[in-house]
Amino acid sequence: MPEIILHQYKASPFSEKIRRILAFKKMPWRSVEAAMMNPKPMLTPLTGGYRRIPVMQIGADIYCDSSLIARSLERLQPEPTIFPDGREGEITLFSLWADRHLFFSAVPVAMIAAADFLPAEFKADREAMSSQMNFEKLRKALPGARDQLRGFYDLFARQLEGRPFLMGESFSLADAAVYTTVWFLRSIPEAKALIESQPRLGEWFERCKGFGRGEKTGMEEGEALAIAREAAPATAAQADPQDPNGLRPGDAVAIIPDDYAFDPVKGEIVSLSIHEVAIRRDDPQVGEVVVHFPRIGFRISRDA
């Protein structure tokens, strides 16, 4: 098993999604405590500009976005699976919904609850990252977000009737994705009240939490950069003959998320498939690295 390095921070809900999966799979991992705000001089040499957390590093291969990190962990260690009963499609679709629709309903609730305590520089950083993170807009969005959340929590509780986990007998990526938001809101009084009114939800939360903290060992940021510098990327060239836009290995492209934090990462395509694109870039600090992105949720454009 290669050494898994996760750039993450404690309060990050999408990191918690990956921490749940690592704990469930009992995979050892190294933790780099990442910065919560820009600038991120210990992360961007690896990613080429992508700022979001979590990021997984294996040597000189860098994996962006929790959906791709989850798939990659499953590939590295298929058992116990996060796609039980061959239900990968359904579970992935469910988790993609949770990553956006569910999480975006949680953001106004969490941010407005914390508004008086958050430092001005944090607010400015988040507003620069996403136009939706403007506190006036968040305040306006709050009543609607509360409505959505109450409805979603009710549906989760119904789904958990007679099932220990959302998809049945076993934990899956769907649980990890919903846990991301429920964990994010765990100490916000109105979200706590929703859980208390639905005992099944609280029991499910404890079940997911019960996998423990996983086998985590700390790592200094500088060590992660040195590891990338000393390693060679392990990604083999791969074409996608059915690529809908005719992209090919060797093409120069720029990649951005399609929702927020539009920092382009530029490089040359190494590998393409329906669900993943990997690009090679050269960085003055870490040398040659290959940065991997999911294709769902990201835009790839030719970089002339």
Ligand SMILES: N[C@@H](CCC(=O)N[C@@H](CS)C(=O)NCC(=O)O)C(=O)O
């Ligand atoms: N779709 C992304 C979302 C990642 C995301 O928004 N992460 C938050 C932290 S949980 C973030 O990066 N916030 C800005 C920052 O930390 O600089 C994923 O699944 O990884």
